[in-house]
Amino acid sequence: MANPALPRPDMPGPQPVEGTRVTSTAARRSGSLLQGSGGEVPDRIFRSVMTACGLAVLGVLVLIVYELVSGSGLSWHAFGFKFFAGSEWDPVNEHFGALPFIYGTLVSSLVALVIAVPLSVGVAVFTTEMCPRALRAPLSFFVELLAAIPSVIYGLWAMFVLVPLLSGHIQPFLAKTLGWTGLFEGPPYGIGMLAAGIILAIMIVPIISSITREVLSVVPQNQREGVLALGATRWEMIRLGVLRNARAGIVGGIILGLGRALGETMAVTMVIGNSPQISRSLFAPGYTLASVLANEFSEATGDVYRSSLIEIGLALFFVTIIVNALAQLLVWTVTRGQPARGNA
Amino acid sequence: MPELARSVSGKPAVQAISWRRRITDRVMTGVAVLTVVIVLVPLFAIFGYLLYRGLGSIDWAFLTQTPKPVGEVGGGMANAIAGSALILGIASIFGVPFGIGAGIYLAEFGRNRLGRVVRFTADVLNGVPSIVIGIVAFEIVVIYQKHFSALAGGVALAIMMVPTICRTTEEMLLLVPQALREAAYGLGIPRWRTTLSITLRTATSGIITGVMLAFARVAGETAPLLFTAFGNTFWSLRYDQPTAALPLQIYVYANSPYEDWHRQAWAGSLVLIILIVTAVAAVRYAVRRGSFGTA
Numbered sequence: 080m081a082n083p084a085l086p087r088p089d090m091p092g093p094q095p096v097e098g099t100r101v102t103s104t105a106a107r108r109s110g111s112l113l114q115g116s117g118g119e120v121p122d123r124i125f126r127s128v129m130t131a132c133g134l135a136v137l138g139v140l141v142l143i144v145y146e147l148v149s150g151s152g153l154s155w156h157a158f159g160f161k162f163f164a165g166s167e168w169d170p171v172n173e174h175f176g177a178l179p180f181i182y183g184t185l186v187s188s189l190v191a192l193v194i195a196v197p198l199s200v201g202v203a204v205f206t207t208e209m210c211p212r213a214l215r216a217p218l219s220f221f222v223e224l225l226a227a228i229p230s231v232i233y234g235l236w237a238m239f240v241l242v243p244l245l246s247g248h249i250q251p252f253l254a255k256t257l258g259w260t261g262l263f264e265g266p267p268y269g270i271g272m273l274a275a276g277i278i279l280a281i282m283i284v285p286i287i288s289s290i291t292r293e294v295l296s297v298v299p300q301n302q303r304e305g306v307l308a309l310g311a312t313r314w315e316m317i318r319l320g321v322l323r324n325a326r327a328g329i330v331g332g333i334i335l336g337l338g339r340a341l342g343e344t345m346a347v348t349m350v351i352g353n354s355p356q357i358s359r360s361l362f363a364p365g366y367t368l369a370s371v372l373a374n375e376f377s378e379a380t381g382d383v384y385r386s387s388l389i390e391i392g393l394a395l396f397f398v399t400i401i402v403n404a405l406a407q408l409l410v411w412t413v414t415r416g417q418p419a420r421g422n423a
Numbered sequence: 424m425p426e427l428a429r430s431v432s433g434k435p436a437v438q439a440i441s442w443r444r445r446i447t448d449r450v451m452t453g454v455a456v457l458t459v460v461i462v463l464v465p466l467f468a469i470f471g472y473l474l475y476r477g478l479g480s481i482d483w484a485f486l487t488q489t490p491k492p493v494g495e496v497g498g499g500m501a502n503a504i505a506g507s508a509l510i511l512g513i514a515s516i517f518g519v520p521f522g523i524g525a526g527i528y529l530a531e532f533g534r535n536r537l538g539r540v541v542r543f544t545a546d547v548l549n550g551v552p553s554i555v556i557g558i559v560a561f562e563i564v565v566i567y568q569k570h571f572s573a574l575a576g577g578v579a580l581a582i583m584m585v586p587t588i589c590r591t592t593e594e595m596l597l598l599v600p601q602a603l604r605e606a607a608y609g610l611g612i613p614r615w616r617t618t619l620s621i622t623l624r625t626a627t628s629g630i631i632t633g634v635m636l637a638f639a640r641v642a643g644e645t646a647p648l649l650f651t652a653f654g655n656t657f658w659s660l661r662y663d664q665p666t667a668a669l670p671l672q673i674y675v676y677a678n679s680p681y682e683d684w685h686r687q688a689w690a691g692s693l694v695l696i697i698l699i700v701t702a703v704a705a706v707r708y709a710v711r712r713g714s715f716g717t718a
Contacts, residue, residue: 125615126532132524133533133541136589139582140544143551146562201458209455218459225466227703229643231670232692235677236469239476239685281465288462312448335550342552344646345674369646372554376561377571377650392558396551403550407543 143396151390153382162390168355170375175387177394179355183272183365184395187347188340190276190361191283196333199284200322203291208317219292226285234349237278242269242350245277250362265362268352273361275351279343283336290332294325294413331409338402342395344369368395470696477693480686486694490656490672496683500691502658506573506667509660510652511642513577518584519634525585526592526630531618533593542593545586556582557647565651573659573666576652580644584637591633595626632706639702643695645670669695 154162158175165176206218246269253263263273298321306320307313322329352364353374368391379385484499491498525545529538560579565571599622607617623630645668648654653665654675660666669691676688 122614125618129524129528129532130537132521133528133538135521136525136541136548136585137544139585140548142563143555143559146559147555150558150562198458198462201455202462205455205459209452221463221466224700224703225462227639227699228469229645229670229695229699231643231645231674231677232469232473232696235673235688235692236472238677240468240472284462312444314448314451315444317451338550342550342554344552344554345670349674349677369552369554372558373646373649376558377653389558389562392555396555399550399552399555400547403547407546 147389147393147396151386151393153386154390155386157383158387162387163394166355166357168371170379170381170384173381173383175383177368177387177391179357180366180368180371180391181394182357183351183355184341184367184369186361187272187275187279187351187365187367188337190272191279191340192333192337194277194280195283195287195336198280199287199332199336200291200329202284202288203295204317204322206288207292207295208313208321219289222285222288225281226289230282230343230345231349233278233282234346237274237346237350241278242274245269245274254362261359262361265358265360267362268364270350270352271362271364272351275347275365275367276361278346278350279340282343282346283340286339287332287336290335290410291325291329294328294332294410295321297328297414298324325413327409328413331406331411331413334402334406334409338399338406341402342369342399344373348373368392473689473693473696476686476689480690481693485687485690489658494681498687500667500669500672500687500694502655503667503669503672503691504694505658505660506652506655507642507669509662509666510573510576510580510648510668511638513574513662514580514584514641515634515638516581517578518581518637519588521581522585522588522634522637523592523630525589526596526633527618527623529589529593530596531622542590545589548582549586549590552646553579553583553644554646554649557649557651560647560651568663570663571651571653571665572663573652574662576648576666576668577662579647579651580641583641583644583647587637587640588630588633591636592626592630595629595633596622598629599625628709632709635702635706639699639706642699642702643670645674649674 154175158165162175163177163181165174166178167174167176168179169175202218202222206215206222210218246267250263250267250269250273254267257263302320302324303316306316311319347367348370351367351370353366353370354364355366355371356363358365372388372392372395376385376388379388484497485501486499486504487501488497488499489502490500525541529542529545532538533541556579560575560582564575564578568575603621603625604617607621608614612621648668648671652668652671654671655665655667673688673691673695676684676691679685
């Protein structure tokens with residue numbers, strides 16, 4: 080990933096702009112002689128059109144914020160902060176509280192992280208540090224292929240393969256061995272928080288592992304050689320020389336995965352059970368912010384109902400933005416200033 | 424690294440590696456291999472099951488007919504495939520020029536504060552959940568038109584395409600050697616001409632890669648279409664009418680209680696994944712063959 084904030088060796092920051100200012104005046108005179116096209120005016124038009132495109136990106140974000148804020152005004156006036164603390168979701172009496180959705184979103188994402196983080200870090204470590212070079216490209220291709228599968232297909236697979244597997248084998252086993260924790264009790268329907276967490280985990284593994292791989296490959300090669308020279312085994316080299324150096328970036332990747340999990344809609348909606356309740360057991364059905372939008376937005380009658388749903392969208396928007404910005408920052412602190420040379 | 428220092432001091436390095444550390448090393452290697460296996464199992468399970476259920480279900484009727492009334496066996500998803508093409512076409516018309524334009528801005532004029540703001544915005548936009556973008560498209564198009572439409576779906580997907588295209592375009596343009604631009608200026612070619620005919624031209628294959636990746640990403644999107652394009656069981660190729668889309672149809676059919684609709688959902692998924700994987704694989708192949716393969 081080229082980091083645009085950095086001065087590029089082949090393109091020092093202010094130089095091209097300054098340089099071209101000078102040349103374009105020269106170009107104006109000779110350009111008209113050579114081919115009759117050119118000059119200051121088209122240049123200025125071109126520049127403003129491109130700047131307009133850039134500003135449009137900014138405009139889209141402003142538009143999103145504006146639409147969400149103005150759309151959720153009604154619900155904000157009606158419920159205020161209690162909206163996020165109330166656990167009642169009653170469209171008939173127009174009483175809305177988002178707590179069960181917030182709970183469901185957090186818990187399903189947490190389950191996903193617990194499963195996905197060790198797996199993704201393991202895969203990244205294997206591909207950068209352990210695997211034979213010939214295997215490296217196909218392996219990362221396969222993991223990236225996971226990222227290319229649409230969410231709705233994950234959902235379909237989860238409904239017809241994962242859920243029966245869970246209810247038939249995995250959940251009874253978990254209830255028997257770990258039931259005492261209270262996390263795995265109740266009837267093993269298959270559908271519920273656990274299924275949502277597992278499918279989310281599968282979906283975020285490619286993100287976390289590709290960022291981790293990127294971060295690990297930035298760790299300088301002599302760091303590895305240094306630790307090996309001290310007599311470390313390969314695992315000690317990875318633990319002390321590589322993982323420790325890349326910690327911040329890996330955390331960044333994990334948070335980026337979290338951001339994706341929080342906003343993921345279709346696959347979760349198809350297996351989480353869609354029932355606004357808060358229960359300790361992961362076998363129980365739940366509901367997330369994104370799934371309630373998917374299920375109810377298009378048939379939301381009544382202004383307060385729709386406005387409440389938009390406020391849920393607003394909450395989801397802000398949470399994911401904060402999470403993503405944090406992740407970007409962490410990844411940058413690691414990759415900044417160090418060209419990737421370890422992956423050679 | 425206290426434990427390392429202790430074991431190294433005094434003894435020859437080779438003997439310093441105790442059996443315990445050696446076993447830890449082996450075990451951790453095993454664990455890493457295990458994680459790879461665990462991650463690849465769902466991948467192959469999903470593709471395998473998709474092929475197993477999908478291949479048997481794709482037939483001529485599926486590709487050429489519209490859905491039969493609820494509960495009847497047969498019919499197909501032809502209207503959804505066409506609808507998806509329409510929505511993606513609309514999305515590309517809006518998203519691609521803006522994305523490339525913003526990318527040009529960032530690469531050629533964006534070395535300042537505003538450029539940094541735009542760049543950060545694009546990255547932020549990339550992380551906005553697709554369903555939230557659906558809400559916004561609903562607010563700005565559906566409310567205005569007073570009904571669901573392909574246009575609304577296209578706008579939602581276009582918003583999702585822009586950040587990806589913008590950032591890849593920027594990256595690809597920055598890979599074009601500065602000397603090439605200077606050579607053009609030296610020949611007296613004005614800046615806009617240089618950017619369009621020299622820089623952009625040189626980076627074409629990379630930019631196409633970005634566009635295809637963005638396309639593949641939004642092609643499977645369902646959430647933003649739920650309340651914008653909405654879906655339709657009949658033929659409709661009008662931009663201002665509710666329109667069926669392949670991912671939407673898969674979702675509706677998967678949630679239905681009918682066995683035949685489940686079969687068609689699998690078939691639809693296979694068609695969708697073939698489209699997407701073909702696009703991604705073509706892109707990877709093109710990138711490896713293209714002039715930016717070393718990047």
